[in-house]
Amino acid sequence: MAEPILPGPLAVRVRAPAKINLTLRVGRPRPDGFHPLATVYQAVSLYEEVTASPADPGVIEVRVTGEGAEQVPADDHNLAHRAARLLAYQIGEPLGVTLRIEKAVPVAAGLAGGSADAAATLVACSLLWGLGLDHQDLLPLAAELGSDVPFALLGGTAVGSGRGESVAPALARGNYHWVLAFADGGLPTPAVYRRYDELGPTPPDPFEVSAGLMNALRNGDAEQLGRELINDLQAPALDLMPSLRKLVEAAEEYRALGVVVSGSGPTVAFLVASQADAVDLTVALSASGLCRSARYVTGPVTGARVLPT
Template sequence: MIRRLEDSEAGVLTVRASAKVNLHLGVGAPREDGFHPLDTVYQAVSLYDDVSVAESSEWAVETVLSPYLAGTALPGPGENIVDRVGELLGGGERGASVRIGKSIPVAGGMAGGSADAAAALVALDRLWDLGTPDEELLALAARLGSDVPFALIGGTARGLGRGEQVVPVADHGDYAWVVVPDPRGLSTPAVYRRYDELFPDAPAEPASASRVLEALSYGDPGRLALALHNDLEPAAIDLLPDLEALLERGEAEGALRGIVSGSGPTCVFLCESTEAAQAVADGLGAVRPLTLLAVGPVAGAHVVEVL
C-alpha cells in the first residue's frame, strides 16, 4: 500500500523515497522487446531523496545535492525523470515548483532516479488534488521505469517481469548495511550489454529468488548473507575491475557479505549489527573516502512534511 497523508493543505509538500538494494537479482536472456526478464528481491534502505513541491504557474525543477555528491553530473533542463512525472500526471499543462534533495548515489545501482519519480508521483498527485488510486499510480510508475513501482511500495518485495511486477514479501528482520558509492558511476544499459556479451547463452528464465525468500523468513542476517545473489555483478566488475578487491576488503573487515548493488558500481555490505557495520565502515575508510551506513527495510514513498 502506498503511504499517503490525509487531509493535507496545499503549500510546500515534501515526499521522501528510499534507495534500494537487490538482495537477489536473477537476469534472463533478452526478450523480444529488448528487456531482460528478472526475478529480483528489493529491499528499501535508509538513504533518501526528498522531493518538495509547491504550487506555481510554471513548471520548474531544481536539484540540490548532498555534500558527498558534489560534482555529480545532473540531467539538463526538461530531462529529469521528474519532468516525465509532471507530463504524465499533469499532461504538460500544470505548473509546480519542484525541489529534489538528493542523498542517494547517482548512477550507482540504488535506484535514486526511481526514488525521485516515486516521490514526485505522490507529491504532485497530492499537490494537484488528483486522488489517483494506488493501482493507477503503480501503473504510471511502471511506465516510468522498472524500479519505480517498488520505490512507491518500499519494504521488501519481489519483482518479476522486468522488475515492475512487485509483490510485498514478509520480512521480520532488521538488517545493517554499509554502502560504498563510487564516483565513476555506471550506465545501467552498459552493464546489461556487458552481461549479454559475457553470457550469450543465458537461460530465458532468470535464476529464482527462492533462496533469498527462504532466508528472509528467518529474519537472520547470516542466513541472508549466504543467499545474496546478483547476476549483473560479473558485468559490473568486468567494467570496473577494482570493485572485486573492494568486496573482498569489506568482507575481510568483518562484513557478512559484500555484493554489487544492482547494476553498480555501488557496493553494499551486509553486517551482523549496526555496531558491526560501523566497524566495517571504519575499516573501509582506509581505501574509500566515502562510506555510508543504512538499515533496512524501510518505508516506500511517503509524505514527511506539509507547510
C-alpha cells in the same frame, strides 16, 4: 485516472528510499529490448527528498541540490520531470509545478536514486494538484516511468518480476544492517546490461528467486541471507570497473555476512550482523582507500511518504 478535485497545499514534501537488490537474476533480452528479471528489492534508510510547489500552468521546473547535483539534468531527461509531466498528461490539464530535489543517493550508483525522485514526485504532485490518488492508483504510471519506480513507491522488501516493474511484497521478518560503499564515478545501467550481453552468460535455470533467500527473509536469518546474495550484473559491473574487485574481496577480511554489488553498480553493499559491526565497517572502509565513502543504513524501510513542510 482521477480528475482534479480541489486546490492542494502550497507545498508538499515527500521522501523516497534508495534500494538494494538482494538477488538479481537476468535473462536474455526480450523482443522489446528489456531483460526479464527475477529480483528481490529491499528499501534502505538513504533517502531522496522532493518538494513540490505551485508553478504557472504547463510549467514544470526542476531544481536539484545535494549529492551529485551537478550531474543531474533539470530538463525532461530528469525522471522526476517526466513523472510530473506524465501525471499532468493523464489528468489532461496544463498543471504546473516546481520540483526541488534534495539528493542523498549517488548518481548512477545502482541504488535507484532517480527512481526514488520519480516516485516522490508522483506522490507530491498528486497532493499538490488535489487529485486524491493513493499509491495503488499511481503504480501503473510508476511502471511506465521505469523498472524501479513502483518499488520506490511501495518500499519494504518485495519480489520483482517482468523488467522489475511488477512488484509484490515479500514475507520477511527482521531488520538488516548494511554498509554501502560508494565508488568514485558511476556506471550507467544501459552500459552494464550491454556488457552483460557481450559476456554471453548462460541465463539462470530455474529463472526465479532462490528458495534459500526467501527462507532467510521469512526467518529473519541474516547469516543465511548473507550466503544467498547474488547479482547477475555483478560480473559485467566488475569488468567495467575493475577497482571494485578489491572492494568485494574485502568482505572476507572485514567479516561481513555477505556482499553484493547493488543493481547495475557500482555501489557495493555489505551485510553485517549488528549496528556496532556496521559502524566499525563504515569507519574501516572509509579509511581503506577502496571507495570514495561508506555509509551505514538499515532496511527494510517504507516507500515514498509525505513529510511535514
